[in-house]
Amino acid sequence: MRIPVYLAAFTALLVLSITVRDADARVFDPETATLSNGMQVVVVSKRSAPVITHMVWYKVGAMDEPQGKSGLAHFFEHLMFKGTEKVPAGQFSEIVAKNGGQDNAFTSSDYTAYYQAIAADRLELVMKLESDRMRNLKLDPKEIETERQVILEERRSRTENRPGARLAEQADAAFFMNHPYGRPVIGWAHEIRDLTHDDIKGFYDRWYAPNNAVLVVVGDVDMADVLPLAEKYYGSLPVRDVPDPVAWREPPHQADGTVVLHDRDVTQPSWSKRYLAPSYLYGATEYAYPLQVLAEVLSGGSTSRLYSSLVVQDKVAASAGAWYSADSRGPATLGFYVSPAPGKSLDDAASAMEAKIADILSDGVTEDEVERAIVRLTDAAELAKDSFQGIARTLGAAVTIGRSAQDVEAWPDRIAAVTIDQVNEAMRHVLTDQGALVSKLLPAETSTQEGETTGKGKS
Structure with a gap:
């Protein structure tokens, strides 16, 4: 059988970049690698079922938003499903579902992540889909406005209509005097309303890059299965100049x-x-x-x-x-x-x-x-x-x-x-x-x- 060009080309990379498994590994026994453009890869082989979890993590969260622009990181948890030239809005999740899988995303103060749970033989499919939206997302103004209203409704239902959630949000804001952990991950409502197309596009261009991302694959695969495909789909994306995160410090807390x-x-x-x-x-x-x-x-x-x-x-x-x-x-x-x-x-x-x-x-x-x-x-x-x-x-x-x-x-x-x-x-x-x-x-x-x-x- 003819070996694909990309597989042969990266055999040496696989040998050189995979971290040797620790013989005394205690928990998951992961293999790690780094693609040619700096994207990190972590693979855990679990042969108990012919399925995988495929996740892409971005090293950006609510704490990285510009002052007065809260909600940007979480906004992309919604916008990343709004389509590219190759995969129109709404089709990403539909394609995953038609192939027997599930997908979702989540945001925190520290990171944003997107994942699919699907049959192991669909690994290439989800890599193709996920790598496409890493750099080719269409930021249509109409879609942005639609999702803005969805997010504001999410904020009303999950925070503003729940006394415990409102108190937790106020307590976070009162507790952190300087660190952006005091800002809600979903954002303040007035700042969500004021986010512009330029704010959103600038955030995407600044942070959504392979050299600012981590790929994690767990399931019925090993690094030899994952790395050539990762290099083909993610490794082909260009490196971007990602800013260094602000080294936020919290001053001593002296007053109760x-x-x-x-x-x-x-x-x-x-x-x-x-x-x-x-x-x-x-x-x-x-x-x-x-x-x-x-x-x-x-x-x-x-x-x-x-x-x-x-x-x-x-x-x-x-x-x-x-x-x-x-x-x-x-x-x-x-x-x-x-x-x-x-x-x-x-x-x-x-x-x-x-x-x-x-x-x-x-x-x-x-x-x-x-x-x-x-x-x-x-x-x-x-x-x-x-x-x-x-x-x-x-x-x-x-x-x-x-x-x-x-x-x-x-x-x-x-x-x-x-x-x-x-x-x-x-x-x-x-x-x-x-x-x-x-x-x-x-x-x-x-x-x-x-x-x-x-x-x-x-x-």
Whole structure:
């Protein structure tokens, strides 16, 4: 059989650029490569079913938007389906569906990603489709206006009509004093309305390029299957001059704050408190792994410290827990939340949570809590091996923000090496006595004169 020219031409590239698999790989056993134009490629071979997940990640998110132009990154989550000369508007998803697949996209502050789940023998098809819209997107003014209205309606339904979402948005904006993590990923409504055709085209031309993208393929393939096709479709696209991301820094948080939202639709009050924290790439990065263990100690299921004490034992809360994620280009947050149990007030629940935070700071965590948290976390990593899309998301997010596939592979070992002293040191580094933000979600205030609902929620 005659070997295709592109396959022969890149045999040497395949040999030279694929990262040798680590014999001690612990999680997904990825192969990595870099195309001739700088596009990164990550492949995980999973032969359990003849299907693949194909994802293209762009190293641009809401934090990269120009000041006053919020919503641009998310706008492209919609516009990328509006067609090229080769694939008219609406046909991208239709072609994927006709071939038995599904497709979608998502945006965050750190990145934007597009994916298809489809039969493995359709890999070339989805590469052809995805690479076409990487550089050949038609930005028709009528389509832009249509999608603008769709996005504004999405914002109304997902944020403006949901008290909890409105509070979260206001809390983010109040918490981050300088970093663009304080701007909503979907954008502020008034700025979405004001985005021009030039704003949108400029954003596409600036960021949508192969040298600013990561290809992740997981499923019934290996790098030998993927790399020649990737070079044919993505590698043929020209390199563009992509600007360096702004190195945003957050100044020290020195003053505590409180954000309160009253709304008539609130039936279950809630309270939360958040602290600025390091991530894998920001701040005191040595604390990222211990903080993950701490979050698991505090909030890892029904036997975790906060749930078992506040909900099960003291019965002061209907729900209670903590959150932390290290996967971000910028600063992370360590936060606590609680909702009161029936018959208890929000002040009761909040005071109980504050007392638990004080206890944790005073006494630290225990050796047994740390050991059990590490077991739960490493067990979860083992279970993650079964999800094609989960694998693609984990590796794609890591590589896109500037980490490596090897960092992901080393995660179980690094978590297992965390000690009780490291957890307590990280906790005390973050849970300082200044700079926290409290959020309260409450029912609408009522008038004592007529008993009518008043306040700051919807009328």
